Amino acid sequence: MPSSVQRKRVRKSPEDRRADIVGAAAEVALTEGLECVTLRRIAEQLDVRPGLISHYFPAVEGLVAEAFGSAATAELEALLPADPQDGSPLRHLARFLARTTGPSYDDMSRLWLNARHLSRYRPGLRDHVLDQETGRRGRLVGVIAAGVERGEFRTEDPVLTAVHILVVIDGLAVHANTGLRDRPSAVTRLAAATAERELGLAEGALNPTDAPEPPATEQS
Numbered sequence: 001m002p003s004s005v006q007r008k009r010v011r012k013s014p015e016d017r018r019a020d021i022v023g024a025a026a027e028v029a030l031t032e033g034l035e036c037v038t039l040r041r042i043a044e045q046l047d048v049r050p051g052l053i054s055h056y057f058p059a060v061e062g063l064v065a066e067a068f069g070s071a072a073t074a075e076l077e078a079l080l081p082a083d084p085q086d087g088s089p090l091r092h093l094a095r096f097l098a099r100t101t102g103p104s105y106d107d108m109s110r111l112w113l114n115a116r117h118l119s120r121y122r123p124g125l126r127d128h129v130l131d132q133e134t135g136r137r138g139r140l141v142g143v144i145a146a147g148v149e150r151g152e153f154r155t156e157d158p159v160l161t162a163v164h165i166l167v168v169i170d171g172l173a174v175h176a177n178t179g180l181r182d183r184p185s186a187v188t189r190l191a192a193a194t195a196e197r198e199l200g201l202a203e204g205a206l207n208p209t210d211a212p213e214p215p216a217t218e219q220s
Helices: 014-032 039-046 050-056 060-079 089-100 103-118 123-149 158-178 190-198
Strands: none
Touching: 014 039, 014 050, 014 060, 014 103, 039 050, 039 060, 060 089, 060 103, 060 123, 089 103, 089 123, 089 158, 089 190, 103 123, 103 158, 123 158, 158 190
8 A cells, every 4th residue: 555654855954955056057067068057957957846946046147157166166176186185296286187188077178168168158157267267277386386395396487387287288178079089198198298398307207107206305
């Protein structure tokens, strides 16, 4: 005999509900594109009424912007943690380059291309793109500057070096958008090769599998 007991719906706080909406929108943005972030699509994703989504985001433009910001922030924290606890700057940079030029980063590469294109017409999204670009550059500059201080890297301008590396990574993102899978190693290593040249490192020093842990420097 069927049970007459109905499951009690959990009432979430406005903060938690809003976070759920943004998280669902970020997932759709990564897998389907920012154009697919609509109030109805996110309502379907969360199995709720569209009116609930519009209660928190009366205009879909705000949700699109926050979806990109959420996805990009999560990716940045995984790629370049603000306060890394393990390894050296050289290892952090090698790991960052390996992850940003591998197939697991393709969805994020496409999302960056998508966001930059749409930001030409959407001021709210443009602000989020600029914030994320500034944050990503700042984190990379921090790693490079720390490496210079420890004697692992050599560069007179960490900011310019970071920009050179990021420009190459962004260029490689175009390949991700084409769907091409057969990428020559010379192409996939282009960002690492650029970083090695800019930072005075030997060829292969930034390979993720054989980047050595530099010896500890003596403290004065």
